[in-house]
Amino acid sequence: MDLAALLSALLMGVVEGLTEFLPISSTGHLILLGELIGFRGPPGKAFEISIQLGAILAVVWIYRHLLLDLARGLWRPGRERFYVSNLALAFLPAMVLGATLHKPITELLFNPWVVCIALILGGVAIIAIERLRPAPTIHSVPEIGPLTALLVGFGQALAMIPGTSRSGATIITALLLGVDRRVAAEFSFVLAIPTMLAATAYSLFKARAELEWAGLGQIALGFAAAFLVALLTVRAVLAVIGRIGFTPFGWYRIGLGVLMLAWLTLH
Numbered sequence: 001m002d003l004a005a006l007l008s009a010l011l012m013g014v015v016e017g018l019t020e021f022l023p024i025s026s027t028g029h030l031i032l033l034g035e036l037i038g039f040r041g042p043p044g045k046a047f048e049i050s051i052q053l054g055a056i057l058a059v060v061w062i063y064r065h066l067l068l069d070l071a072r073g074l075w076r077p078g079r080e081r082f083y084v085s086n087l088a089l090a091f092l093p094a095m096v097l098g099a100t101l102h103k104p105i106t107e108l109l110f111n112p113w114v115v116c117i118a119l120i121l122g123g124v125a126i127i128a129i130e131r132l133r134p135a136p137t138i139h140s141v142p143e144i145g146p147l148t149a150l151l152v153g154f155g156q157a158l159a160m161i162p163g164t165s166r167s168g169a170t171i172i173t174a175l176l177l178g179v180d181r182r183v184a185a186e187f188s189f190v191l192a193i194p195t196m197l198a199a200t201a202y203s204l205f206k207a208r209a210e211l212e213w214a215g216l217g218q219i220a221l222g223f224a225a226a227f228l229v230a231l232l233t234v235r236a237v238l239a240v241i242g243r244i245g246f247t248p249f250g251w252y253r254i255g256l257g258v259l260m261l262a263w264l265t266l267h
Contacts, residue, residue, distance in 0.1 A: 017226040020166075058231040
């Protein structure tokens with residue numbers, strides 16, 4: 001395995017970990033980065049699946065105590081069962097629509113042009129919603145009720161379009177429904193666990209015939225980078241998001257989308 005291939009894998013893993021839980025679209029960034037550096041991972045889907053799994057496990061580690069509490073309390077009425085039932089409601093739209101529309105969306109929309117347009121439109125939406133959103137009425141995750149959870153789930157389903165951002169769609173929907181910024185981010189991160197685990201399992205199943213584990217060096221490096229960077233990113237976002245808001249991410253999305261559109265046009 002040559003050094004250039006390993007460095008490319010490291011860069012892809014870092015970008016996955018950095019962008020998966022920010023409202024800027026990890027899929028979009030990986031498509032654009034792959035286009036820029038001409039990245040070609042190991043045969044099959046092993047590399048893509050491994051870096052996504054690394055990012056998921058970072059969130060599992062951060063919320064390990066919460067997840068254990070939810071598992072213990074699931075079998076009796078109370079706060080934990082209410083939390084889990086709302087997570088299930090929020091997960092449902094992405095599960096149903098993802099299983100139904102995964103193939104046509106992957107075949108038709110996974111290209112840099114769609115990513116750029118989605119980045120720009122999503123950025124405009126983030127800036128507008130941050131300015132016009134209602135005053136928060138939900139200040140903790142247990143206050144998120146079934147209807148709010150289900151609507152956040154429909155927001156999450158929009159993220160099947162590359163460049164939209166799963167976390168961006170869920171957070172922005174939550175803000176529109178009166179959820180506090182930090183609570184919206186936390187709910188989005190916890191919701192990512194079942195959503196991304198299901199997406200990873202589905203990708204493994206769909207790609208089982210072509211899946212190869214060649215290039216283990218690239219896979220291991222990308223996985224480790226995604227895990228460590230996601231660990232740092234999620235903790236940083238939770239620490240500062242209440243103060244800085246999401247507007248800077250909106251401007252970043254617009255700038256990146258415009259820049260990449262110009263690059264694609266010239267190439």
